[in-house]
Amino acid sequence: MKAVRCEEYGGPDRVVIREDVRAPEVTDGHVLVDVAAAAVNFTDLLFVANEYQVAADLPFTPGSEFAGRVAALGAGVSGLEVGDVVHGSVFNGAMAEQVLAPASSVSRVPEGLSMAEAAAFRVTYLTAYHALVTIADIKPGQWVVVLGAAGGVGSAAVDVAVRLGARVIAAASSSDRLRVCADLGAEAGIDYSTEDLKSRIKEITGAGADLVVDPVGDRWAEPALRAIRWGGTFVTVGYAGGEIPRIPLNLVLLKNVTIRGLELRTWSQRLPEETARARAGLAELVAGGMRPLVSETYPMEEAVTALSRVAGRVPAGKVIIRVGEDVQ
Template sequence: METELKAVRCNAWGQPETLTVETLPMPRPAAGEVLLRVHAAGVNFPDTLIIQGKYQFRPELPFTPGSEVAGEVLAVGDGVRHVGPGDRVIAFLNTGGYATHAIATASQVLPMPPELSFEEAAAFTLASGTSYHALVDRAKLQPGETLLVLGAAGGVGLAAVQIGHALGARVIAAAGSQDKLDVCKENGADETINYAAEDLRARLKELTGGPLGRYGGPDVIYDPVGGTFAEPAFRSIGWGGRYLVVGFAAGDIPSLPLNLPLLKGASIMGVFWGEFARRDPKGNARNLQTMIGWMQEGKMKLLVSKTYPLEGAAQALRDLEERKVTGKVVIVPEH
């Protein structure tokens, strides 16, 4: 077995350009752990915050960013029975994914569907897991309801579009350019809003009917963006609507007047998938298995728009920050 690995390292809080690629000793899996050869690692918006020390948790410096990987099992620790050496798997980590090898907790390792490539599998857990948990566990989205997805062409947004479509909802996708909206239409959106060129509230009134603030409006709003669109979106929500707070890709954390949920009988729901997965690994595994079934049935397909080498991790994160990414992008280490 190899004695060294290569990994992207964050040695101090900062921007993507401060990251380095270093050679480190190969770890051994402890009891309940799995050692993986990483074939692909998903790049996610929280990674841009974690390296700046701005996320919900702060790893100890230095560390390797990256929370979702697909690869091959090299070794397992005591007590691990459901996977073994040679198995192709998907894993969710706290950190450590941007590397040629990684250690994962066994409960967060799943057999990889043979229909998926490593790149597709690495794009699966966080975006799809977040969106499924948000729409099913939190909002309990029902067939026939109207779902508005903000930032709909990004990783979690596009997953929400596909999941909403698979659940039988009417999906309205909102994004900032026509080419992004075209991708959303290809992935299950029924209607689209270009909020760089159209008034969000006026367009929602046109699409959902009824005078704003009284009868019309989406039943569920999925918001991974925050910023300036949060309040107009919430003002447009339907009676009894559910507003899902998923993230703040715009950079600004919005403040909403609390009379708005009162007047609409609406709920504001937080979505923290990573903590859900930690607290309820069996429930998370069930969610992921449901979506794997959908992919096998052709109801859901993962879009990987670009791959980067380990040395390109900084550029991948910068492209994500600057909203140049459609769907998901992944890092593919060289072995």
């Protein structure tokens, strides 16, 4: 089968396209999917560079998020049938004509989503929903600050928070990216490349933010934490800014702030009931018109370009690699 392959660690330009990759064999408890579309996430770049917390052994196929049709079911799998339109997540392997995924990581696509939207939806929107609802139990009218708000997880968090009635402050690196967030319903925007993040959050909210969702880390995490109200919540979901921040714990103590980590792969494994509730909640929002922001799509042959665009933090929303024919 054809697949994107990483055969040596490095930048996006190191990946290659191979047409003789062995297709995965169906195993118990797993689902084989004919991939139509795969999303590009920042974690894919970390895996290719061998900079993620868990290494992917060479050679491997990048990609953790996909949509397609069920080709075969392993023993013990229930609730799905061959031909079902599904989306799912894996450790790696999505940027290929076929992917094998644990049945618990695959679900039917909510009605109304295209294949490209479905590939862009699962990881980012589940992450956003867990941060906002499962962890923070966000309420209408509360202030939510989203860092990296025009990126994949960020735009999903803005979208979900607005639809749940929260007052959203989008923080991003340019006025163009903030306009994308405004279109999603963000009430206010902060360009943290030119504005002081802490002072602007306090200026907008008065008492401080109720919740910060942070997929960026780096030098922006601490000022955002300092701008949380007493008893607020900070959810760390990634470090797209490059550096893992070191937070002075006295800030947590003095304000009785809750800091929670959210890594979707292990959450889905350890908290299946919460994940099922999140999927149901998201399906309701999709029925109400919610759609992920897909900004760019590329054929598999242009995977280097797709990865490079995400590495340069150029697109807003999600970048999709087209694998099958029925991608809109």
